[in-house]
Amino acid sequence: MDKPLTRNIKSDGSTVTLAEYLASGGYEGLKKTLAEFAPLDVQQRVKDSGLRGRGGAGFPTGLKWSFVPMGEDAPRTKYLVVNGDEMEPGAFKDRLLLEGDPHQLIEGVVIAAYAIQANIAYVFLRGEYRLAAARLRQAIAEAEAQGLLGEGILGSGFSLDLRLHTSAGRYICGEETALLNSLEGKRANPRAKPPFPQVSGLFGKPTIVNNVETLCNLPHILRNGVEWYKGLSRTGEPGTKIYGVSGRVRSPGAWELPMGTTAREIIEEHAGGMRDGYRLKGYLPGGASTDFLLPEHLDIPMDYGSIGKAGSRLGTGTMILLDDKTCPVQMVLNLERFFAQESCGWCTPCRDGLPWTVSLLEGLIEGRGRPEDLATLERLCGLLGPGNTFCALAPGAMEPLQSALKYFRADFERYLQPQTTRGGMYA
Amino acid sequence: MTLTSDEIQAILREARHFPHPSAAAIEALNVVQRSHGWISDELLQEIAELLGMSPAELDSIATFYNLIYRRPVGRRVIHYCNSVSCWMLGAEDNRRHLSEKLGIAVGETTGNGEYTLLPIVCLGACDKAPVLMIGDETHFNVDPARLDDILGETGAP
Numbered sequence: 001m002d003k004p005l006t007r008n009i010k011s012d013g014s015t016v017t018l019a020e021y022l023a024s025g026g027y028e029g030l031k032k033t034l035a036e037f038a039p040l041d042v043q044q045r046v047k048d049s050g051l052r053g054r055g056g057a058g059f060p061t062g063l064k065w066s067f068v069p070m071g072e073d074a075p076r077t078k079y080l081v082v083n084g085d086e087m088e089p090g091a092f093k094d095r096l097l098l099e100g101d102p103h104q105l106i107e108g109v110v111i112a113a114y115a116i117q118a119n120i121a122y123v124f125l126r127g128e129y130r131l132a133a134a135r136l137r138q139a140i141a142e143a144e145a146q147g148l149l150g151e152g153i154l155g156s157g158f159s160l161d162l163r164l165h166t167s168a169g170r171y172i173c174g175e176e177t178a179l180l181n182s183l184e185g186k187r188a189n190p191r192a193k194p195p196f197p198q199v200s201g202l203f204g205k206p207t208i209v210n211n212v213e214t215l216c217n218l219p220h221i222l223r224n225g226v227e228w229y230k231g232l233s234r235t236g237e238p239g240t241k242i243y244g245v246s247g248r249v250r251s252p253g254a255w256e257l258p259m260g261t262t263a264r265e266i267i268e269e270h271a272g273g274m275r276d277g278y279r280l281k282g283y284l285p286g287g288a289s290t291d292f293l294l295p296e297h298l299d300i301p302m303d304y305g306s307i308g309k310a311g312s313r314l315g316t317g318t319m320i321l322l323d324d325k326t327c328p329v330q331m332v333l334n335l336e337r338f339f340a341q342e343s344c345g346w347c348t349p350c351r352d353g354l355p356w357t358v359s360l361l362e363g364l365i366e367g368r369g370r371p372e373d374l375a376t377l378e379r380l381c382g383l384l385g386p387g388n389t390f391c392a393l394a395p396g397a398m399e400p401l402q403s404a405l406k407y408f409r410a411d412f413e414r415y416l417q418p419q420t421t422r423g424g425m426y427a
Numbered sequence: 428m429t430l431t432s433d434e435i436q437a438i439l440r441e442a443r444h445f446p447h448p449s450a451a452a453i454e455a456l457n458v459v460q461r462s463h464g465w466i467s468d469e470l471l472q473e474i475a476e477l478l479g480m481s482p483a484e485l486d487s488i489a490t491f492y493n494l495i496y497r498r499p500v501g502r503r504v505i506h507y508c509n510s511v512s513c514w515m516l517g518a519e520d521n522r523r524h525l526s527e528k529l530g531i532a533v534g535e536t537t538g539n540g541e542y543t544l545l546p547i548v549c550l551g552a553c554d555k556a557p558v559l560m561i562g563d564e565t566h567f568n569v570d571p572a573r574l575d576d577i578l579g580e581t582g583a584p
């Protein structure tokens with residue numbers, strides 16, 4: 001089984017050096033790109049490959065790039081920004097790529113920047129990723145010294161300046177327009193769209209924001225071709241995916257597997273199954289901002305289309321498991337506290353609705369719930385849902401809640417009964 | 428507290444990387460916090476002046492981020508992850524153990540000025556939950572017994 005993105009990553013946690021990366025065929029994709037393809041050819045190839053953004057929304061990467069103005073009349077300054085914020089609870093896949101093989105990311109960045117003809121790139125990295133920052137800084141210096149970054153890369157006419165920005169910790173900075181405000185030194189509220197960043201982004205210039213994992217796919221697509229890339233997958237959606245599992249399994253972790261691997265295979269074969277004494281009750285397939293699925297969904301391929309049809313989202317592909325000894329209402333409260341705290345406060349439904357959600361859930365759990373609270377929670381799911389808020393944070397926050405209300409209704413209702421009859425289902 | 432000339436040089440160096448100096452706000456706050464431990468009102472004003480911003484503008488950024496401290500903290504901040512996977516696997520047991528051992532509640536600093544205890548959102552290592560950071564160092568699969576070892580090594584009371 002081909003694992004292009006993680007093939008170099010070492011199990012002892014040490015990083016891949018430039019020499020090792022080069023020896024494994026690293027920077028061949030970039031060499032080939034600069035020697036053989038025009039920028040628009042690269043865009044076409046990535047479009048043909050069917051690569052979709054791994055940051056959570058799954059937007060087709062080649063299509064996104066195609067909105068960037070190109071040619072003589074295009075603005076001279078354009079930017080490529082790497083989204084390495086990774087702050088959504090449950091997500092830990094970009095850390096693996098950043099720490100494990102930083103040159104792969106750099107190669108992907110140069111290819112993407114070349115495709116849109118950007119001469120400045122930033123890596124926006126969350127502040128807590130100290131090890132990733134140190135390794136990336138080192139790798140950037142190595143790449144500059146070898147002519148893989150900077151002026152006239154590999155003797156071509158293309159130049160790229162790559163800079164690392166370490167953030168100071170706020171989930172909303174992962175939203176791409178809030179990220180751009182943060183990078184400009186402004187308060188990180190999202191921006192109204194249009195204009196889209198592809199046309200007017202960082203400092204008002206055309207800008208592409210791509211996720212770390214998305215960019216790490218590029219060297220392999222350009223080096224090995226579109227047909228090879230499609231062949232990696234088990235479904236119509238191409239490539240591999242880094243899937244992860246956290247919760248009460250024997251061996252939590254992250255694994256690069258063919259796109260479309262089922263949750264059952266990931267949990268049972270790779271994560272070693274549930275720990276003794278625990279049964280799976282449900283799972284958030286793509287991180288904290290995705291809808292719960294149930295054990296009956298385990299055989300659905302984990303790709304964007306199939307998980308969407310089942311009523312959730314592939315998101316980051318890192319799942320969080322709910323076991324039968326954890327109360328789903330308390331789990332949802334933990335998630336909503338996160339979202340309420342991390343709301344940027346820009347729009348009213350989210351700023352007021354999330355604390356309200358939290359206080360209703362707290363009231364319920366503390367035995368102060370009223371029967372109408374469940375209907376209020378359901379109404380909030382709509383009020384904070386898609387189209388009613390300024391960005392996707394609040395709708396994402398409602399996904400685990402709305403699905404928990406649907407699938408784990410009895411657990412919510414249990415809290416409405418007098419203390420003595422609630423039963424000791426959960427510790 | 429005032430900015431040292433080293434800090435001023437470092438801030439101006441960062442500011443040169445951007446079209447507007449104010450874009451280096453986070454970098455500047457990080458530079459100053461690294462040496463002073465936290466960002467006092469006086470320091471905030473000086474940084475704002477260097478970057479051509481109003482103090483209020485810079486403060487709206489400083490207060491926005493979890494890792495910029497606008498109040499004094501201990502020499503090492505213990506950030507324990509309280510997000511979902513760590514919560515499920517024992518973050519609260521660790522928190523209680525730390526509070527008892529260090530004699531501080533969340534948000535407080537030990538009398539000797541060594542540790543401040545603060546929660547933090549998911550540290551991106553949920554497969555190794557529970558996770559916490561002490562200073563710059565991240566610790567994985569933490570339980571109370573491991574905490575005793577870790578704090579022993581770092582010289583806690």
Ligand SMILES: Cc1cc2nc3c(=O)[nH]c(=O)nc-3n(C[C@H](O)[C@H](O)[C@H](O)COP(=O)(O)O)c2cc1C
Pocket residue numbers: 052053054055056057058059061064083084085086087088171172173174175176177209210211212214215391392393
């Ligand atoms: C609240 C919020 C947080 C987000 N956090 C991240 C993040 O940490 N990393 C990321 O790549 N995308 C994140 N996204 C998605 C980005 O807005 C954007 O879609 C993505 O970076 C685009 O890259 P891609 O096309 O390569 O997926 C977030 C979105 C929202 C609404």
Ligand code: SF4
Pocket residue numbers: 172190342343344345346347348350351389390391392393394395
């Ligand atoms: S939905 Fe929430 S995070 Fe997004 S802009 Fe509104 S207040 Fe800010």
Ligand code: FES
Pocket residue numbers: 089090091508509510511512513514548549550551552553556557558
């Ligand atoms: S939930 Fe604690 S590291 Fe992710």
